[in-house]
Amino acid sequence: MRVMxxxxxxxxxxxxxxxxxxxxxxERYRRLYRRxxxxxxxxxxxxxxxxxxxxxxxxxxxxxxxxxGPDFVAATGAEVLIEAGPSDFRTGGPGLAYIRSALSGGQxxxxxxxxxxxxxxxxxxxxxxxxxxxxKISGAAAAALPTIDLLDHSLLGSTVxxxxxxxxxxxxxxxxxxxxxxxxxxxxxREAQAAGFAEADPRNDTEGWDTAAKLLILANxxxxxxxxxxxxxxxxxxxxxxxxxxxxxxxxxxxxxVGSLLYANGGVRADVGIRAYPLADPFAHVSGKTKAIRITTxxxxxxxxxxxxxxxLATAAAALKDLEHILKARxxxxxxxxx
Amino acid sequence: MRVMxxxxxxxxxxxxxxxxxxxxxxERYRRLYRRxxxxxxxxxxxxxxxxxxxxxxxxxxxxxxxxxGPDFVAATGAEVLIEAGPSDFRTGGPGLAYIRSALSGGQxxxxxxxxxxxxxxxxxxxxxxxxxxxxKISGAAAAALPTIDLLDHSLLGSTVxxxxxxxxxxxxxxxxxxxxxxxxxxxxxREAQAAGFAEADPRNDTEGWDTAAKLLILANxxxxxxxxxxxxxxxxxxxxxxxxxxxxxxxxxxxxxVGSLLYANGGVRADVGIRAYPLADPFAHVSGKTKAIRITTxxxxxxxxxxxxxxxLATAAAALKDLEHILKARxxxxxxxxx
Numbered sequence: 001m002r003v004m005x006x007x008x009x010x011x012x013x014x015x016x017x018x019x020x021x022x023x024x025x026x027e028r029y030r031r032l033y034r035r036x037x038x039x040x041x042x043x044x045x046x047x048x049x050x051x052x053x054x055x056x057x058x059x060x061x062x063x064x065x066x067x068x069g070p071d072f073v074a075a076t077g078a079e080v081l082i083e084a085g086p087s088d089f090r091t092g093g094p095g096l097a098y099i100r101s102a103l104s105g106g107q108x109x110x111x112x113x114x115x116x117x118x119x120x121x122x123x124x125x126x127x128x129x130x131x132x133x134x135x136k137i138s139g140a141a142a143a144a145l146p147t148i149d150l151l152d153h154s155l156l157g158s159t160v161x162x163x164x165x166x167x168x169x170x171x172x173x174x175x176x177x178x179x180x181x182x183x184x185x186x187x188x189x190r191e192a193q194a195a196g197f198a199e200a201d202p203r204n205d206t207e208g209w210d211t212a213a214k215l216l217i218l219a220n221x222x223x224x225x226x227x228x229x230x231x232x233x234x235x236x237x238x239x240x241x242x243x244x245x246x247x248x249x250x251x252x253x254x255x256x257x258v259g260s261l262l263y264a265n266g267g268v269r270a271d272v273g274i275r276a277y278p279l280a281d282p283f284a285h286v287s288g289k290t291k292a293i294r295i296t297t298x299x300x301x302x303x304x305x306x307x308x309x310x311x312x313l314a315t316a317a318a319a320l321k322d323l324e325h326i327l328k329a330r331x332x333x334x335x336x337x338x339x
Numbered sequence: 340m341r342v343m344x345x346x347x348x349x350x351x352x353x354x355x356x357x358x359x360x361x362x363x364x365x366e367r368y369r370r371l372y373r374r375x376x377x378x379x380x381x382x383x384x385x386x387x388x389x390x391x392x393x394x395x396x397x398x399x400x401x402x403x404x405x406x407x408g409p410d411f412v413a414a415t416g417a418e419v420l421i422e423a424g425p426s427d428f429r430t431g432g433p434g435l436a437y438i439r440s441a442l443s444g445g446q447x448x449x450x451x452x453x454x455x456x457x458x459x460x461x462x463x464x465x466x467x468x469x470x471x472x473x474x475k476i477s478g479a480a481a482a483a484l485p486t487i488d489l490l491d492h493s494l495l496g497s498t499v500x501x502x503x504x505x506x507x508x509x510x511x512x513x514x515x516x517x518x519x520x521x522x523x524x525x526x527x528x529r530e531a532q533a534a535g536f537a538e539a540d541p542r543n544d545t546e547g548w549d550t551a552a553k554l555l556i557l558a559n560x561x562x563x564x565x566x567x568x569x570x571x572x573x574x575x576x577x578x579x580x581x582x583x584x585x586x587x588x589x590x591x592x593x594x595x596x597v598g599s600l601l602y603a604n605g606g607v608r609a610d611v612g613i614r615a616y617p618l619a620d621p622f623a624h625v626s627g628k629t630k631a632i633r634i635t636t637x638x639x640x641x642x643x644x645x646x647x648x649x650x651x652l653a654t655a656a657a658a659l660k661d662l663e664h665i666l667k668a669r670x671x672x673x674x675x676x677x678x
Contacts, residue, residue, distance in 0.1 A: 021638065025496060144639040146485075146493035153492050154485035156663045157364060158656050282621045282645060299360065299656035300483040301648025306621060309640025317497050317638035324495045332671055
């Protein structure tokens with residue numbers, strides 16, 4: 001049976017969940033794709049593991065110092081890189097070097113962290129095209145929520161008119177708390193931080209940047225646009241006042257932080273900001289960790305998707321959905337690629 | 340440029356909308372798939388049209404008597420059949436003979452009407468497998484709502500635990516009217532019939548059979564089950580009483596006719612009946628012509644999709660999404676098939 005070698009770069013919660021889920025599905029891959037899928041390498045920022053015969057789950061707890069970096073991964077002979085490192089869209093994060101190296105060498109890449117895709121998306125798409133590598137990004141686009149899938153697969157042929165997404169759990173939580181209990185932004189934030197729903201520095205979420213990053217990835221990878229962060233108008237929730245919250249409530253509206261793309265007058269407008277929805281709109285009921293997207297097309301009308309899963313498992317499953325699409329594509333090709 | 344010849348059998352509203360949309364997208368097919376897609380034949384129950392060079396939109400209004408039937412379609416040399424005839428799941432409808440003939444001859448088939456899929460789904464899957472033909476059914480599974488797509492593509496790798504769908508517009512309309520205006524089933528039905536939202540004989544919708552047919556197609560084509568109508572417990576909305584409606588309303592619940600599949604104890608339970616949802620559930624807000632599905636999996640949690648489009652355009656677009664998937668698959672194959 002043909003072997004497919006996988007490496008995972010970035011070995012925090014999501015990377016580990018992905019490794020475990022992948023190992024639990026090896027029999028499935030054998031049965032459906034006739035492939036012996038081996039996890040040959042994993043690495044974090046300082047340490048890693050390598051075994052050409054494949055790592056087993058019980059070996060993943062103790063990493064060896066020094067086994068890390070793009071050159072380490074390249075030397076493992078992995079055909080597919082799964083990148084799950086920390087996300088930093090201002091620098092591309094540590095993932096960028098791994099993804100560059102993989103795609104340049106013709107390895108397929110499954111990207112979970114958003115940083116590199118936001119920072120250097122166009123370059124990475126070019127690299128993949130040039131080396132005929134597959135670049136899959138479901139995990140980065142909004143974890144288990146089908147977004148790219150809808151654009152690429154379910155709505156294929158129809159022309160997108162607009163996209164609207166509730167893509168950030170922290171702002172959902174904060175707006176919920178402010179609306180349902182009449183507390184202000186600062187109070188809601190302290191509560192959320194105490195409960196683990198907001199980070200110590202919450203600005204990436206509250207100021208809309210996380211939503212903007214996901215919207216940008218959708219626009220550039222799903223819709224063929226070439227937007228940069230500067231092209232987006234980004235407003236967060238940090239300045240929402242109690243009076244605004246009360247006014248929405250009085251009008252029967254529910255505020256959400258939304259990323260949106262609208263095609264109009266031959267161009268596209270992309271922004272992130274608060275929109276308030278009436279109760280009859282499914283978006284009014286997207287709360288907590290649920291994420292949602294609404295795509296409007298010329299021929300298929302409105303399509304809404306919502307997703308609520310347990311993390312990091314759901315994100316790992318999204319990345320491994322990408323792996324199955326790679327397995328399908330590479331199996332359909334016939335002759336094995338040169339190792 | 341390679342040609343791909345298409346025939347449409349069943350030429351009512353949906354068939355005509357599909358023909359028009361297909362012709363409007365010929366340039367797209369050339370550009371994306373390097374294929375000259377030609378609509379070489381259309382036919383209704385008594386008449387049709389044929390032109391090996393491709394029919395244009397302005398010729399579709401006047402059909403010629405006698406040009407109809409599976410043998411007529413087979414003789415046109417079409418490589419893809421789009422079946423859009425009337426649906427009858429008790430006999431398979433007129434579509435069954437067309438689909439059988441196409442698949443037996445190795446033609447790919449895009450099926451929009453549900454009848455044949457419910458009546459002879461297993462046989463049609465076998466025929467397709469034997470002749471290496473593609474059998475696509477998005478239009479039948481619930482028009483523009485992604486259902487099969489979610490199972491086959493977006494949730495790939497995760498194990499389905501349950502499926503719940505609001506799949507019928509007529510019962511949505513009737514339950515809405517009964518709940519919001521306190522009228523009984525018979526009164527709501529007369530209103531709906533007058534407004535064109537319910538058929539003269541509404542039992543296919545109101546007794547749950549339309550929902551059951553869609554659920555069965557999802558189960559058998561999307562989940563690899565082998566269910567027959569007799570395996571489903573089907574309850575409609577015709578016996579709902581004013582008292583039940585009032586009780587739900589008092590409890591803050593919204594009743595919907597739902598088709599559901601639940602895996603439990605090594606088996607699967609399939610039924611159609613009323614479920615009442617709290618307002619926080621997105622299903623409580625699926626009304627009118629909106630359709631929805633919720634799929635629960637082990638790894639990706641809950642995924643909900645909703646769709647609202649203008650018919651028959653949205654169904655035509657779903658069928659032509661299937662066509663693009665066929666174009667992709669057939670383009671990836673390399674050498675042209677023998678004509």
